[in-house]
Amino acid sequence: MDRDLNAPRLRPPWGTRRTAMVTVAAVAAGFALWFATSADANGDDGHRTDAPGVTANMFEWNWSSVARECTNHLGPAGFRGVQVAPPADSLKRTSLGNGSDTVLHPWWEVYQPVDYTLTSRMGTAAQFAAMVSTCRQAGVKVYVDAVINHMTGQGNTSYGGQSYTHFSYPAVPYTAADFHQKGTGPNDCSSSSGGIEDFNNVHQVFKCELLGLADLNTSDPGVQSRLAAYLNTLIGYGVSGFRVDAAKHIGQADLDAIYRQLHRTKDGLRPYWALEVFGGGPGILSPQAFTTSGSVLGLDGVKQIRDAFKSYPDQHIGSLATLQVFGSGSGLTPSDRTLSFVTNHDTERNGDALSYKDGSRYLLANEWLLASGYGSPQVFSGFTFSSPDDSPPSDANGIITDADCGTGRWTCTHRNPGIVGMVGWHNYVGKAQRANFYTDGDNVIAFSRGNRGWAAFNNGTSPKTITVQTGLPGGDYCNVLASQRSGSGCTNGAPPVHVDSHGLVTTTVGPSGAVGLDRANKL
Ligand code: ARE
Ligand code: CA
Numbered sequence: 192m193d194r195d196l197n198a199p200r201l202r203p204p205w206g207t208r209r210t211a212m213v214t215v216a217a218v219a220a221g222f223a224l225w226f227a228t229s230a231d232a233n234g235d236d237g238h239r240t241d242a243p244g245v246t247a248n249m250f251e252w253n254w255s256s257v258a259r260e261c262t263n264h265l266g267p268a269g270f271r272g273v274q275v276a277p278p279a280d281s282l283k284r285t286s287l288g289n290g291s292d293t294v295l296h297p298w299w300e301v302y303q304p305v306d307y308t309l310t311s312r313m314g315t316a317a318q319f320a321a322m323v324s325t326c327r328q329a330g331v332k333v334y335v336d337a338v339i340n341h342m343t344g345q346g347n348t349s350y351g352g353q354s355y356t357h358f359s360y361p362a363v364p365y366t367a368a369d370f371h372q373k374g375t376g377p378n379d380c381s382s383s384s385g386g387i388e389d390f391n392n393v394h395q396v397f398k399c400e401l402l403g404l405a406d407l408n409t410s411d412p413g414v415q416s417r418l419a420a421y422l423n424t425l426i427g428y429g430v431s432g433f434r435v436d437a438a439k440h441i442g443q444a445d446l447d448a449i450y451r452q453l454h455r456t457k458d459g460l461r462p463y464w465a466l467e468v469f470g471g472g473p474g475i476l477s478p479q480a481f482t483t484s485g486s487v488l489g490l491d492g493v494k495q496i497r498d499a500f501k502s503y504p505d506q507h508i509g510s511l512a513t514l515q516v517f518g519s520g521s522g523l524t525p526s527d528r529t530l531s532f533v534t535n536h537d538t539e540r541n542g543d544a545l546s547y548k549d550g551s552r553y554l555l556a557n558e559w560l561l562a563s564g565y566g567s568p569q570v571f572s573g574f575t576f577s578s579p580d581d582s583p584p585s586d587a588n589g590i591i592t593d594a595d596c597g598t599g600r601w602t603c604t605h606r607n608p609g610i611v612g613m614v615g616w617h618n619y620v621g622k623a624q625r626a627n628f629y630t631d632g633d634n635v636i637a638f639s640r641g642n643r644g645w646a647a648f649n650n651g652t653s654p655k656t657i658t659v660q661t662g663l664p665g666g667d668y669c670n671v672l673a674s675q676r677s678g679s680g681c682t683n684g685a686p687p688v689h690v691d692s693h694g695l696v697t698t699t700v701g702p703s704g705a706v707g708l709d710r711a712n713k714l
Contacts, residue, residue, distance in 0.1 A: 239460050239461065240460060240461040240462070240463060240464070241332070241431045241432050241456055241458065241460040241461065241462060241463040242463065242527075242567065243271060243272040243332065243334065243431070243432070243463055243530075243567045244270075244271030244272065244567065244618065245269070245270055245271055245272075245561065245567070245568050245569070245570070245614050245617055245618070246270060246271065246272035246273060246274055246334065246530075246567065246568075246569045246570075247260075247265055247270050247272075247273050247274070247569070247570050247571075247572055247605040248273075248274040248532065248535060248536075248569050248570065248571045248572065248573075249273055249274065249275060249276075249572055249605075250276055250535075250536045250571065250572065250573035250574070251276045251298055251301070251312070251313065251536075251573065251574065251583040251591060252275070252276075252313070252572070252591075252594045252601075253312075253313045253314050253318075253590075253591040253592070253593060253594070254275075254313050254314035254315075254318040254319050254321070254322040255314060255318055255321075255322070255593060256593050256594040257273060257275055257322050257326065258318075258321060258322040258325040258326060260273075260594070260605075261273060261322075261325055261326035261329040261331045262325060262328075262329045264605065264606055265326075265329065265331050265605060266326075266329030266330045266331050267329075268605070268606075268611045268614050268615070269611075269614045269615050269617075269618045270331055270570075270605065270614060271330065271331065271332060271618075272331060272332040272333070272334055272431065273326055273331050273332070273333055273334070274334045274335075274336065274434055274569065275313070275322075275333060275334070275335055275336065276301055276313060276336055277301045277302060277304065277311075277335075277336045277337070277338045277436065278309050278311050278313065278319055278335060278425070279301075279304040279305075279306065279307050279308070279309065279311065279338065279421070280304065280305050280306045280307070280308050280309070280310050280311060280349045280350055280351035280353060280362070281300050281301045281302070281303050281304050281305055281311060281312070281343075281349060281350060282300045282303035282305060282343050282345065282346040282348075282349060283296075283300060283346065283348050283349055283350045283588075283589055284296060284297075284300060284345070284346055284589075285346070285348055288345065292580070293578075293580075294578070294580040294581060294582055295582075295589070296312070296582045296585055296589035297580040297581070297582060298536070298574075298580070298581065298582060298583055299580070300312065300589065301313075301338075302338055302404075302436065303338075303341075303342065303343040303344060303345070303346070303404065304338050304341075304342055304343070305342065305343060305349035305351065305353050305355050305360060305362065306349070306351065306353055306355075306360055306362035306363050307363060307417075307420075307421035307424070308351050308362065310349075310350055310351035310352075311350055311351075312350055312585065312589055312590055312591050313591055319428065320428050320429075323428045323429040323430060324428075324429060327429050327457070332431040332432075332458075333429065333430050333431060334430070334431060334432045334433060334434060334463060334465070335425050335430050335432075335433050335434070336433070336434045336436055337421075337422060337425075337433040337434065337435050337436060338436045338437070339407070339409070339418045339421070339422075339435065339436070339441065339449070340401065340404075340406065340407060340409065340436065340437035340438070340440045340441050341400070341401060341404035341405055341406050341407060341437065341440075342355075342357075342360055342365065342370075342404065342405040342407065343355065343357065343404065343405060344357075344400070344402060344403040344404040344405065345403075350589070350590075357405050358370050358372075358405055363417060365407070365414075365417070368408075369407060369408055369411065369413070369414050370405050370406060370407060370408055371398045371399065371400075371406040371407070371408050372385070373385030378398070378408050378410070378411075379398070380394075380395065380398045380399035380400065380406070381394065381395075382395050382399045385399060385400055386399055386400045386401075386402075386403060387399045387400065387401055387440075390471070390472060390476075391472055391473055391476070393442075393474075393475060393476060396439060396440055396442075396472065396476055397440060397441070397442045397445075401437055401440050406440070409441050409442070409445035409449070410444070410445050410448075412448075415445070415448050415449050415452065416452065418449050419449050419452035419453060422449070422453055422462075423452070423453060423454050426453065426454050426455075426456055426457075426462060427454070429456075429457045430456070430462075431456045431457075431458065431460070431462060431463060432456070432462040432463025432464060432465070433462060433463065433464060433465065434465045434467065434488070434530070435464065435465065435466050435467060435485075436467055437467060438466035438467045438468055438481065438487075439466075439467065439468040439469065439472065439476060439481070442475075443475070443480070443481060443483060443484045446464075446466065446481075446484045446485070447484055450462075450464055450484070450485070463485075463486065464484070464485030464486060465485065465486045465487065465488055465530040466481045466484060466485050466486065466487045466488065467487075467488050467490075468481045468487050468488065468490070469490050470490055470491040478490065478491065478524050479524055482524055482525065482528040485528075486528045486529060486530055486567075487524050487528060487529060487530070488529075488530050488532075488535070489523065489524070489529045489530060489531040489532060489565075489566050490538070490543070491522070491523055491524075492517070492523050492529070492531055492532075492565070492566070493532065493533065493534060493535075493538050493543055493544045494543050494544070495513075495517065495521060495523070496533055496544070496545065496556050496559075496560065497509075497543065497544050497545050498513070499511055499513050499514050499556075499650075500545055500549075500552055500553075500555065500556045500559075500650055501545060501549070501552070502549070502552060508634060508650060508651070508652075509650070510633055510634060511559075511630070511633075511634045511635065511636045511648060511650050512630040512631075512632050512633055512634070512636060514559070514563070514636060515628055515630060515636070517563060517565055518563075518565045523565075526564070526565050526566050529565070529566035529567070530566060530567050530569055531560060531563075531565050531566025531567065531568050531569065532560070532568065532569040532570070532571055533545055533553065533556045533557050533560055533570075533571065534546050534553075534571050535571055536571075536573060539571070539573070540576075540579045547573075547575065547602040547604065550703075551703035551704075552650065552703055553604075554604070554607055554609055554610065554703075555648060555650060555703050555704070555705060557570055557604065557610055557613075558609055558610065558613045558646075558648070558672065558705050558707070559646075559648050559705070561610070561613040561614060561616065561617040562613060562616065562617065562620075562638075562640070562644075562646045562648075562707065563625075564620075564622070564623075564624075564625055564640065568617065570604055570605050570610055570614075571602075571604060572601070572602050572603055572604045572605045572606075573601075573602055574594075574600055574601050574602065575599060575600055575601070575602060584598075584600045584601070608672075608673070609672045609673070609705065612671035612672045612673070612674075612675070612707060613646075613671065613672070613705075613707055615671060615675075615709075615711070616644050616646065616671050616707045616709050619643060619644060619709045619710070619711045620640035620641065620643045620644040620709060621643070623640040623641025623642075623643045623644070624640065624641055625638050625639070625640055626638065626639050626640075626641070626662055627639040627645070627659065627660045627661065627662050629647075629657065629659045629660075631655065631657070633651065634649060634650040634651040635647070635648070635649045635650075635651065635655045635657065635700060636648050637657060637659050639660075639661055639662035639663065641662070642662050642663060642664070642710075643709060643710055644663075644707070644708060644709035644710070645661035645662060645663055645696070645707075645708045645709075646705060646706065646707040646708070647659070647698065647700045647705060647706045647707075648700070648704075648705045649700035649701065649702060649703070649704050649705070650703060651702055652702050653702055654699050654700065654701050654702060654704075655699065655700050656697065656698070656699045656700075657697070657698065657700065658695060658696070658697040659695065659696060660693075660694050660695055661690050661694050661695070661696050661708065662694055663690050663694055663696075663708060663710065663713075664690070664694070664710070664713070665690050665691050665692035665693070665694065666689075666690055666713050666714065667687035667688070667689055667690075667713070667714040668687060668688050668689075668690060668708040668709075668712055668713050668714065669681035669682070669685060669687060669688075669708075669712040669714070670685060670688055670706050670707060670708065671707040671708070671709060671712055672704075672705050672706065672707050673685045674712075675712055676711070676712040676713070676714060679714060680714070681712075681714070687714055688706060688708060690708070696708075
């Protein structure tokens with residue numbers, strides 16, 4: 192048996208030794224399997240791709256804080272993965288930019304890589320390696336935000352102390368020949384500015400500069416192999432997959448060529464590959480069109496969730512009843528190809544999403560997403576901000592300081608007891624189908640997942656008492672939003688919720704509140 196888990200292979204499943212005992216049927220089946228697996232655009236040689244369970248996106252938490260969180264909170268709560276910010280050495284600004292630019296170390300410095308050593312605002316390579324191993328020991332896999340479309344758009348100094356210019360990064364090394372440049376040649380960008388002027392133009396989206404960031408010629412085999420080497424270094428540390436930044440600007444063919452060179456993870460799986468593709472682009476630029484190359488970020492879902500939950504300044508509230516249909520039925524990418532979330536670091540700033548600023552409504556939306564069964568759900572925990580460029584809490588040199596959930600500077604959504612309760616509920620119900628959907632036609636909904644769990648959500652401003660079918664066996668249950676089963680009672684002095692012998696429950700759901708029952712918490 193082949194023990195080399197890392198060499199990508201394409202070959203028939205019977206390996207190199209065949210015996211005369213092989214039957215015609217077995218050979219036919221073998222061919223069918225070989226064609227099925229070898230035809231995969233990602234070079235999948237029959238090994239499964241890592242599929243994350245519920246993850247936490249610990250946006251710009253430093254490595255030692257992520258490690259601590261894996262051990263003390265994420266692992267025990269049932270989070271199966273953590274997404275971390277771009278770990279590569281990046282731009283370190285030494286002066287302010289232009290105009291209204293008043294933050295020396297904005298959070299977005301890390302989206303301008305300078306080289307692929309791991310000296311960053313979040314810590315050293317040794318701290319990164321220790322974090323990955325600590326998290327894995329806690330049962331939490333690590334997924335990395337990979338910035339591989341471009342290098343920098345400004346500056347000349349990095350956190351790792353490297354010097355560079357816009358098209359010259361000696362520490363990788365990259366030279367001008369490794370980039371798309373303004374011009375009319377086959378590897379050039381033909382827009383008049385050299386930047387993306389039209390986000391619906393496929394040539395510009397792939398080959399012109401996003402935000403003035405030096406655009407790598409990702410079709411070039413030499414560039415592809417340097418990018419794959421960076422990602423394989425991370426896999427070597429124990430990383431399980433990637434959120435691919437600006438994947439829409441790399442394009443399917445180049446993404447596939449890079450992915451084919453990736454090693455298997457420490458678990459023997461193909462790495463998870465979650466592509467950042469904002470919706471709105473036509474045809475080949477659409478999120479749907481990238482599902483042939485991997486999973487995609489659920490950025491259109493973010494807007495649908497906002498529209499269902501949001502309270503607008505005129506006091507108009509969206510309608511949870513719309514969520515009876517959510518997923519491919521509402522125009523989103525398929526559940527098994529989607530990393531789903533209520534917000535990420537971009538959408539919490541650009542108006543597309545609910546954010547921690549929406550308080551209990553934001554928590555409720557996260558609890559609902561964990562219950563919904565759509566995608567691989569991800570809970571976002573970042574830092575609080577007043578202006579969109581604000582740095583995470585850092586020292587004067589931009590080095591991010593340890594996260595502290597007591598200061599109000601870090602959002603720590605993953606520690607919220609209601610979220611933790613629904614992570615457990617999510618893990619317990621697994622893939623059980625949604626049934627018994629109920630709505631009052633406005634802002635109260637409830638549904639079961641098979642006969643394993645049931646939950647109700649109220650996004651209105653007053654309590655609502657409902658009597659509905661739970662699909663659960665009769666008995667007393669602890670509401671996982673507020674408590675857990677402990678011996679013959681519920682923790683926190685919470686009163687149990689009674690389900691009658693017909694599966695009916697009568698319960699009151701508070702404003703911006705939820706009730707979650709599962710059989711693991713049946714008394
Ligand atoms: C900063 C400055 C810029 C400056 C640049 C280079 O703000 O003024 O030109 O540096 O000097 C992040 C920040 C940027 C920051 C950048 C680099 O958000 O402000 O620029 O880091 O430091 C498109 C892309 C999508 C991209 C968004 C922002 O398709 O991939 O724009 N998102 C990712 C990350 C960002 C990150 C980058 C990419 C760059 O998640 O956080 O930028 O690495 C429509 C289009 C979308 C478009 C969207 C923009 O929906 O269809 O394609 O997204 O609008 O909202
Ligand atoms: Ca590009």
